[in-house]
Amino acid sequence: MSVLFKRAILEGIARGEVTLAFRRWKRPTVKAGTRLRTALGELSIGRVEAFDEASLDDESARRAGFTSLSELKGSLHDSAERLLFRIELNGIEADRRVALRTASKISAHERQAIQDRFRRWDRAARHEGYHLHVLSLIAENPATAAAELAAKLDMEKLSFKRDVRKLKELGLTESLDVGYRLSPRGHSFLNENETS
Structure with a gap:
């Protein structure tokens, strides 16, 4: 830009x-x-x-x-x-993402929209469940360097960071000085996804 x-x-x-x-x-x-x-x-x-x-x-x-x-x-x-x-x-x-990620309540419509987006992204990546897996990986490893997280998935750091940016656009993750963490919205989405 x-x-x-x-x-x-x-x-x-x-x-x-x-x-x-x-x-x-x-x-x-x-x-x-x-x-x-x-x-x-x-x-x-x-x-x-x-x-x-x-x-x-x-x-x-x-x-x-x-x-x-x-x-x-x-x-x-x-x-x-x-x-x-x-x-x-x-x-x-x-920044609309700030308000979005602090909203821990996700409507059924929003949840469906996120799931639909994940499916489209997964198809493009040719890896079913990939983006949800990235979200879970960040939840399990907050404040972990992107290179380390990418290595766990056997992928390049730049590609991994690109995919995390997509999650950030949806208000699901937040960047830290080192690594990432789930936002309240991200925790809500992941928790409900695991129990459904």
Whole structure:
């Protein structure tokens, strides 16, 4: 993802002071209506459009969090192959995964949706029950390095981490400084799955 922001800019977005970003791309790497995860929460992306550099002005610079037009222009890497794009930033909201993983009660509909997702992922992995097994492995080995967990499954660390990220998207796991643990939602899902 080519829309990385410094902490000060993120704080400006959160306060509503920074509402634009400018990037040079061959083609946009973000789409209007999407949300990007940042250190402060989920950033809502508005309109993304090619922009004439000659139209940049002091107001553009201010709205992008710069003190001057020259500072904004200095932040843009020169490249004849890349177009300048203007990205509207619609604020930062709380990461939805945080609220999701703290909710220990899972409705029958949500449980079915998770089970359906696991089945699809398992089919793609050609390993029935694989994602539930990963969830159980994390439950049994909290705060264990990803490389060690991957070795227990005889798989590469990067592939294992990719699969754990999918569980995190569903609010079932949380990352720690070392390894992972199940969230309250993850414990609830696993416990009910084992008793059903």
